[in-house]
Amino acid sequence: MAGLAQEELNYPVVRYGPETFTASWVSHPDIAGGEDRAVMFRNTFIVKDSTQDLIINISADNHYFLYVNGRFITHGPQLSDIQHYKYETLNLKDFIRNGSNVLALKVVNFGKRRFLGMQSIFTSVMVNGVTENAKSLNTTGAGDSWRCLLDNSYTANEVVWRGTGEKAIVGGFYANNPTDIVDFNAYPTGWEMPGYDDAEWQRTEFFENASSMGGSIAYLLEPRNLPLLSWDTEAMGSIVRSTEIGTTNFPVSGTLTIEPHSTSTLLIDQKYVTNGFPELVFSKGRRASIRINYAENLFGPNQEKGDRNDIEGKTLLGYYDLITSNGKEQQKFIPNWMRTYRFIELEITTKEEALTLNSFINHRSRTTLPSYAQFISDNELYNEIFEICKRTVDICTQDYFLSDAYYETMQYVGDTKIHALIWEAMSGNADHTRNAIRQFHHSRDADGNILGAYPLRSTFIYPTYSLVWISMIADHYKTTGDKNFIHTYKDGIVHTLAGFERNMNPKHLVKKTPYRYFIDWYTGPNNGSGTATNNDGENSAVVSLHYVHALQLAAQLFSKIGDTQTATTYTQRATTIKKAVYDLCYDTERKLFAERPDKTVYDQHTNIMAILTDAIAPDKQQALLVRILNDKDLLQATYYYRFYLFKAIEKINAPELFHLAQRPWEQMVYDHMTTTLERFESAEKPTRSEVHPWSASPAYFYFNYLAGIKSVKNNFEEVRIAPVFGILNTIDGLLPTPKGAIAFSLSKKDSQLTAQITLPKNITGNLIWQGTVIDLKHGAHTYTLKPKNQ
Known part of the structure; x- marks a missing residue:
């Protein structure tokens, strides 16, 4: 089967909403509930004019595979929750013929150990005919033309990762789906093909109505908002x-x-x-x-x-x-x-x-949005790091952002913040980012907590990830300048910050919560499984500074939409907490921030966040950064948190430190890895996932910082290109943007910059080199710049 030519008709603009649905959710009459089962459905129908569009809406619980006349079409639905359950809209015209045709569906319920991101009510399917010639395909469970069969060849194979018996995987927590046990002696071979005899199959049974107007007893349906996946x-x-x-x-x-x-x-x-x-x-x-x-x-x-x-x-x-x-x-x-x-x-x-x-x-399987960024430098190590980072985010960009492709496949907030920025650099497309931000917003509880991962059928709450959600909105605004996006989520931002404020103690540091603050995968005797100390994060300086960071970003966002009162309130609160962290946690002898006031634990993380929030004066930030990069006794920022380390390097503009901060990725290259690890190896906690996008941040900074290409207005309507190189001497590449791809070839020799830049016609901008600023021209041009004072 070659790559699919099928497209989602409701992407990027909704054309077929759920208002006119006349179909129902149906199932097999012998389905009991949420047991692991595969069910086959068939509908034989007559087409008089195969040149006409034949459009359907389709969805299923848990997952479906669609065939027309034996040809595989697609699978779905897009992952979401019960209150925003997705359906696909497809035109099957190219797969039908005059006369008899067969629409065949396999619907799989993965049972009690199904993927933790998969919400479910009942094993069922819904097919709604949009065009008149597709009405006969409506599922109703009451006299429709569908037949169904339980596939007794299939059993869900639970992936054992805990308990006292033999484990199926190495490394602990598994939240992906079960695998398959299939006995072909019980398999209905050819069930999806025309001519198969389904006379003994049973009629479908009504489960629930599919209409989403005014609510639903089952699923509130929404059109798919991302492209179909590849095949x-x-x-x-x-x-x-x-x-x-x-x-x-x-x-x-x-x-x-x-x-x-x-x-x-x-x-x-x-x-x-x-x-x-x-x-x-x-x-x-x-x-x-x-x-x-x-x-x-x-x-x-x-x-x-x-x-x-x-x-x-x-x-x-x-x-x-x-x-x-x-x-x-x-x-x-x-x-x-x-x-x-x-x-x-x-x-x-x-x-x-x-x-x-x-x-x-x-x-x-990938999203069908193209990922075509290119990066080549004069340092082969950087080139190889770029390739493994890019492959990682490509694999993990499906119809949502996967935290990893093997063990969990969930959309975590902290992971997604980083993944989203890298993916936008690889593709020039932010639709997955907007989808993720919206889904996280749907997950909030009454206290303003964003679930740590979403969609989700369980409850993971990491209060720090609620703060990261706010930073994702700030990231999106910084690129796009879209004030309407801020308005969409401003009430959610207020709710989340008010909820987090209840975590603060009279010292203006965080106190314990019923949940777990997550900062990074620390190692050592004090490891708190996400925090540096095993005390539930009480008085944690770095967690407190993450709150400061969110307050500062929220203040900037509210200022942009004219709400200066709220912006001032957030700025003042951030200043109070910053001062408390400095007064209680800064060690004047070591010239470092401790992780908590007793000054028994020191880590890179607190000091990184102190730089990003200006908890330490700007004129002392570079010295602090050099100090933490060379102090091996500090608890180290792992791959995930080094995104924030790179941000700190960018903030103080110290490109000479970038290579030092990137050192942990070198071992991946030496070990011939082709994707990025989840965390550092340690005797107490061996790494498991090898396809983890939160560890792919170097690829983002290669474009955003080393090549220095940034959107400064309206989603790349205007750009700034201000290369810093680090240890590199040449950087060639292609950066996709919503306005077209920017091709660039940058080289430095002594103090001179030579830049060959191809700028799409609807992008304007500046090229900046050590104080010298010139306007960029449309099309392909070569520029030679020297520092301003030469």
Whole structure:
């Protein structure tokens, strides 16, 4: 199956809202509730004129796969919550023919261990015909033309990560979906194809009405607001280790036959981390079992990782699908949810009949918004860091922002703030950012807390992440200048800050809360699982300064919309807290901020935030930054929090420090990683996720700081290009923007800047070099600048 040509008709402008829905939610009559189940639905219908549009709305709980005349179309719905449940709108004209046609759906409920981001009521589906010729496709559960069948071949395979038994993964917390156990002896082969006999299938049963007007007993429906996901064919890597005798090119080309009464293990190395829906086609081999294991990396004897290219003596530990063959030709397995991997291991046990592996490919899943930023410098290390950062955010930008692609796949606020900025640099598109900000706003509780991750079917609250949500709004305004966006969320900002104010004690520092402040993954004896000290964050200077930062940003936003009274209130409160942090936590002998007033713990984080909030005088900030970068006794900012470290370097304009701050990424390159790690390795807390966008921030700063390209008006209507280079001498690249891509080639020699810049016609701006400022011209031009005083 090649990449899909299908498009979401309600993106970017809504054309088919839910007001006119006449369909209902339906299910199989034997579904009991939220059990793990796959249900097949079929509708055979007649088309008289296949040149006419045939438009439907479609949604399902938990997840659906749509086929027309046996051809896969798309899967969904877009992830959201029950009060904003998404539906897709599709034109199926290009997939139908005159005469008899078949619309087929598989709806999967992943059961009690479904993905924590997936809200659910009942296993059900809704198809609504928009055009007149699609009305016969309406699901009603009362005399409609749909038939349904329980797929008894499928069982959800829980990924075990806790308890006393053997674990399926390494590293703890798993919040992704179960994997699949499929027995093809019970699979209704050809169910999605025309000509399949569904006479014995049952009629659908009504569950609830689909109308969202004035509320709903079930789901409040909203149109999808992001593009459909890709379904691009991606070749598998080569077999790098095998128990089979002889040579084979499978899965790159050809087939592979496994003899009867044998056990075989095949390790495939993709050479880079990817994700999607792998498709295995196999024949014969009745009663043979095929276990497909997926992992981002291999592990040594003591669960160490090391060089990812070194497979000697290492094993694959990870989640898996388990398949039983029915002995027929051309059986096809595609998992019911996305898989992430660099390595795949096939464990095959045959019975009385040989098994032939016909083909093995991947259907790569990404947003279909193009990610086409380019960066090349004279330092190969930086180039490689850029590539692994870009691949990470590309993989994790689906129909929402994934925190990681393997273990959790949730949209966390702290992660998303960073991910969103990088993605906008890679694509020039902020639609995912706006979607995330809106979804986080939907998650707030009565006290103003934003849930730490959303959409979510549980309750994670990190009060610091509520503050980060405010900073996301500030980021968006800084780029776009959109005051209406501030107005949309101003009441939410007030609510969130008022809620956080209740966390403050009489010292003007934070007190304990029922929840967990999260700053970073600290290590050491005082580790508080997100805070530097194991005291629930009481009197934490860095948490208090995060509140200051949010107050300062909110003051700037309210000032922009003319609410000077609220802006002044927030500024004054920020000043009071800053003074308290300085008076209680600044160590005049060490010339550092301690993490709390008893001055027993010192970390980089508090000092970084002191710089960003001006809790220390501007003329002392550079010395403080140099001090914390060279003091190895401080608790270190890990990959996530180094975004804020880079921001501090940018704030004081010390590009000579950038390379030092970026050092931890060097080890990723040396270890031949192709995506970015979640956190630093430590004996007490080994890292797990290897596809973590919160660790991809260098790629953002390569454009925003080292190349110095920033929007200064109306979403890149006007730009400023003020390169600083750091240790680099040349920077070439392509930066996508909403107004078109900016191509640039920057080089410095001695004190002179040479810049070749191609500026789209609807962008104006300035080029700045050490005090010299010149206007940029439209089109491709070369500029030579010297410092202002030369």
